[in-house]
Amino acid sequence: MEMSGEFRIPAPKDKVWAALNDPEILQQSVPGCQSITKLSDTEMEGAVTASVGPVKATFKGSVVLSDVNPPDSYTLTGQGKGGAAGFAKGVAKVSLTEDGSFTVLRYSVQASVGGKLAQIGQRLIDGTAKKLSEEFFGNFSAILGGSAAAESVAEPQLSSSGGLNPALWITALILVMAALTLMFVL
Amino acid sequence: MNAIDAKKATGIGASVPRKEDFRFITGNGHYTDDICRPGQAYACFVRSPYAHATVDDIDFADALAAPGVILVLTGKDVAADGLGGLICGWLVHSKDGSPMKTGAHPVLALTHVRYVGDHVAVVIAETAAQARDAAELVDVSYGELASVTAVSGAQAPDAPQVHPEAPRNTCFEWELGDKAATEAAFNNAAKVVSLDIANNRLIPNAMEPRAAVGEYDKGTGVYTLYTTSQNPHVARLVLSAFVGVAPENKLRVIAPDVGGGFGSKIFIYSEETVCVWASKKVGRPVKWIADRSESFVSDAHGRDHQTHAELALDANGKMLGLRVKTKANLGAYLQLFSASVPTYLYATLLSGQYDLPAIYCEVDGVLTHTAPVDAYRGAGRPEATFVIERLVETAARELGEDPAEFRRKNFIRKFPHQTPVIMAYDVGDYEASLNEACRMIDYANFPQRRREAEARGMRRGIGFSAYIEACGIAPSAAVGSLGAGVGLWESAEVRVNPTGSVEVLTGAHSHGQGHETTFAQLVSDRLGIPIESVEIVHGDTDKVQFGMGTYGSRSGAVGMSAIQVALDKVIAKARKIAAHVLEAGEGDIVFENGHFTVAGTDRGLAFAELALQAYTGHKFPTSEIEPGLKETSFYDPTNFTFPAGTHIAEVEIDPGTGVVKVIKFVAVDDFGNIINPMIVEGQVHGGVAQGIGQALLENAVYDPDTGQLLSGSFMDYCMPRADDLPSFDVGVTVTAAPSNPLGLKGCGEAGAIGAPPAIINAITDALGVRDIAMPVTPERAWRAANGL
Numbered sequence: 020m021e022m023s024g025e026f027r028i029p030a031p032k033d034k035v036w037a038a039l040n041d042p043e044i045l046q047q048s049v050p051g052c053q054s055i056t057k058l059s060d061t062e063m064e065g066a067v068t069a070s071v072g073p074v075k076a077t078f079k080g081s082v083v084l085s086d087v088n089p090p091d092s093y094t095l096t097g098q099g100k101g102g103a104a105g106f107a108k109g110v111a112k113v114s115l116t117e118d119g120s121f122t123v124l125r126y127s128v129q130a131s132v133g134g135k136l137a138q139i140g141q142r143l144i145d146g147t148a149k150k151l152s153e154e155f156f157g158n159f160s161a162i163l164g165g166s167a168a169a170e171s172v173a174e175p176q177l178s179s180s181g182g183l184n185p186a187l188w189i190t191a192l193i194l195v196m197a198a199l200t201l202m203f204v205l
Numbered sequence: 206m207n208a209i210d211a212k213k214a215t216g217i218g219a220s221v222p223r224k225e226d227f228r229f230i231t232g233n234g235h236y237t238d239d240i241c242r243p244g245q246a247y248a249c250f251v252r253s254p255y256a257h258a259t260v261d262d263i264d265f266a267d268a269l270a271a272p273g274v275i276l277v278l279t280g281k282d283v284a285a286d287g288l289g290g291l292i293c294g295w296l297v298h299s300k301d302g303s304p305m306k307t308g309a310h311p312v313l314a315l316t317h318v319r320y321v322g323d324h325v326a327v328v329i330a331e332t333a334a335q336a337r338d339a340a341e342l343v344d345v346s347y348g349e350l351a352s353v354t355a356v357s358g359a360q361a362p363d364a365p366q367v368h369p370e371a372p373r374n375t376c377f378e379w380e381l382g383d384k385a386a387t388e389a390a391f392n393n394a395a396k397v398v399s400l401d402i403a404n405n406r407l408i409p410n411a412m413e414p415r416a417a418v419g420e421y422d423k424g425t426g427v428y429t430l431y432t433t434s435q436n437p438h439v440a441r442l443v444l445s446a447f448v449g450v451a452p453e454n455k456l457r458v459i460a461p462d463v464g465g466g467f468g469s470k471i472f473i474y475s476e477e478t479v480c481v482w483a484s485k486k487v488g489r490p491v492k493w494i495a496d497r498s499e500s501f502v503s504d505a506h507g508r509d510h511q512t513h514a515e516l517a518l519d520a521n522g523k524m525l526g527l528r529v530k531t532k533a534n535l536g537a538y539l540q541l542f543s544a545s546v547p548t549y550l551y552a553t554l555l556s557g558q559y560d561l562p563a564i565y566c567e568v569d570g571v572l573t574h575t576a577p578v579d580a581y582r583g584a585g586r587p588e589a590t591f592v593i594e595r596l597v598e599t600a601a602r603e604l605g606e607d608p609a610e611f612r613r614k615n616f617i618r619k620f621p622h623q624t625p626v627i628m629a630y631d632v633g634d635y636e637a638s639l640n641e642a643c644r645m646i647d648y649a650n651f652p653q654r655r656r657e658a659e660a661r662g663m664r665r666g667i668g669f670s671a672y673i674e675a676c677g678i679a680p681s682a683a684v685g686s687l688g689a690g691v692g693l694w695e696s697a698e699v700r701v702n703p704t705g706s707v708e709v710l711t712g713a714h715s716h717g718q719g720h721e722t723t724f725a726q727l728v729s730d731r732l733g734i735p736i737e738s739v740e741i742v743h744g745d746t747d748k749v750q751f752g753m754g755t756y757g758s759r760s761g762a763v764g765m766s767a768i769q770v771a772l773d774k775v776i777a778k779a780r781k782i783a784a785h786v787l788e789a790g791e792g793d794i795v796f797e798n799g800h801f802t803v804a805g806t807d808r809g810l811a812f813a814e815l816a817l818q819a820y821t822g823h824k825f826p827t828s829e830i831e832p833g834l835k836e837t838s839f840y841d842p843t844n845f846t847f848p849a850g851t852h853i854a855e856v857e858i859d860p861g862t863g864v865v866k867v868i869k870f871v872a873v874d875d876f877g878n879i880i881n882p883m884i885v886e887g888q889v890h891g892g893v894a895q896g897i898g899q900a901l902l903e904n905a906v907y908d909p910d911t912g913q914l915l916s917g918s919f920m921d922y923c924m925p926r927a928d929d930l931p932s933f934d935v936g937v938t939v940t941a942a943p944s945n946p947l948g949l950k951g952c953g954e955a956g957a958i959g960a961p962p963a964i965i966n967a968i969t970d971a972l973g974v975r976d977i978a979m980p981v982t983p984e985r986a987w988r989a990a991n992g993l
Contacts, residue, residue: 056918102341102342103252103341104254106254131911133911135917137911137914138321138915
């Protein structure tokens, strides 16, 4: 199952890449980011608190980074465990392309969630995911100094082979993005 | 009120208001959650978020250190204490003679989890909230494995395997009927009608979730388990003989007021097993109450069949043969009745109400990474009825025959009737029910109603369902020969007190059926005493000697018959005592309307006076007649009972929105004799509501890739509500069951059995389509209405 989309960020590519590597900025950008621990050069651990409808949990995430091509692209493999709330895991490919004074961040995610998050969060994830992703890119853009907020240039393109609400993948993306943030901190 | 009036008002056939309702309506019922034992601790289960995974490590150090936590237990502790696994009480054999294949069902997962919600560990803490918080701290390392949730594909050689013991996830490949005779029938057929039929998976959703309180008495070594059970003695038997929690004589199981079961509370689950086992380990009572989310993932689900069915007909539209191939989803583990539901409770009813000379049915029991599937209201019979009634309606349409007339032409008319699939129908009048249902719904004027609806832009359809079921699930020798591990008789004890009031101890268990009323009506009727003087005691293994419990609409036919037999014994003894007290010959004693009299005289004794005499023992020789007045019975009927009837649904569909509205629903049932018409009608209402729920609203959905339960809450699993349902018109016809002394057949499941095909037949009639899948959501109806 896959999901992809893109955001326009009001800053040049080098600046966006640098920001993605700036722990301060990322920690401020990721909603609910609690902690970051580096396990090795390529492995990170962190915690993000997220609530989806009645399910509120602190997701302990770990991320492995690969295919790093600064300042253009990277691949993240992450997973978050939320105890009784369930889990989220996925692989995200992120790329940056310059477009005038803007940078277009494209992402494609393959992810899945399980446990209570899948069981009862389904209907509520859509709104939550939208809110979280807007918050992330809003914070991120604001910190980068752009007067204009980041805008989604395209509705996320969703294709799923099964019955899971595609919005789940948006949440999974958020979790992966959160983990990604942690990754770039060091 | 004199005795005669009392009997009329409260005896057999009277619509006595339910005795139990006052306490339920006023909040004075005692459900398991109302039971609070001194010092009780609370359990919270850690459940698998994966459909299939290895359990590599369970780190519960943080949980153990959390506030209020007393103990954390895992599958290793279960194994260390030598507890056995949970069992299936019915052994089914494959066509090749080999016994069914499945893996062990551990109380807590040891090496693998096999469905989302599977039990991994339990945290026991001072409060429920502390147990819950600590459960979140249990860090389980899982090794995720591929899963399979649907029967399609599960038997492929490369499909993920649920249990290594069951290759190709095939628990059994079972058959019933005469294959050669059926093939011959198809070879001679003028027409063959076939359908691919899915019977959607359902989640029981009893109003009261499952619950348990386990308690261990250090002094006596006796365990007590309070739990939401439909059959406390069976729970005790399984927990002692198979799981080995405690010897049977050291285990008391109490099922207090239970708020609905629908089959889901027959089974012995991990949770109550853990509560009773852990109570000794923590030295305190342990309580667990399921929350609704746990119920969705861990109660045994129902139905979930994929079937290909073919009906062979001769040139005159007479049925020649039926061929059925079903794949039944059993879930990840077999529960108590899992193996019997899609086999002996299903294929044995495939003859329906029809004179079908040849039937051959094959059923594959398929294991998947989903919650266990077991009996749910109707248990096999709704699936059989759906197959045959969809097929029959389709055949009638394709032959251009009136669906009522087509059924009449093929009805069984001579009794007893031996079907080709084990069952021997003892009595029935199928045309009587069909005719009455047609009359009640005004079938003759349906075309006019359809035209009127069409003028309003609505599509109106009518659908029939002439169902039959087998209830009682007895006699014992018969079910034993089919693979049951127990006998399915019932016990009763009638205790007459010295003051003439009566306690009846029954092995049946009421969880919504109104036994306290109907059983008391029987006693009031037979003994001529006020219904208020009768107490029905059930649900406690220390009080009731033994019992097989309530399911399969068996409590009337089997449970009440046991009471009837015990009452016979009481009256026989009382008559002997009366003869001595009244100084008359026993043959001259007449017992009528609660009075023992000497025939032709005015000498007599009221029942209460006789009772006192029985206990004083002053006026009869106690060397010949023991003092006291108490009799027991273990009653085994001579056959299954066969409730049958016709349900007719009339629906209107808005082709613009796809909304299906059930305009009329007529249910005419032959339940044999009826004790309380109001309670019977209530049972029909509830069953029909559930049947309409299956047809229009309810559907359990697992994600095919991840095995996650997607319909895991009432946001996604749609239960029927009052405004989804019309006012039901319920009628009865009566042919008394010859297999039990009261002539009862059972009424608890008929609605859930009869309704789904009636609704789907009405919808396909309205839309002019051959088939449509349950549940018929507005989207599905809209697509079908618009040819999409």
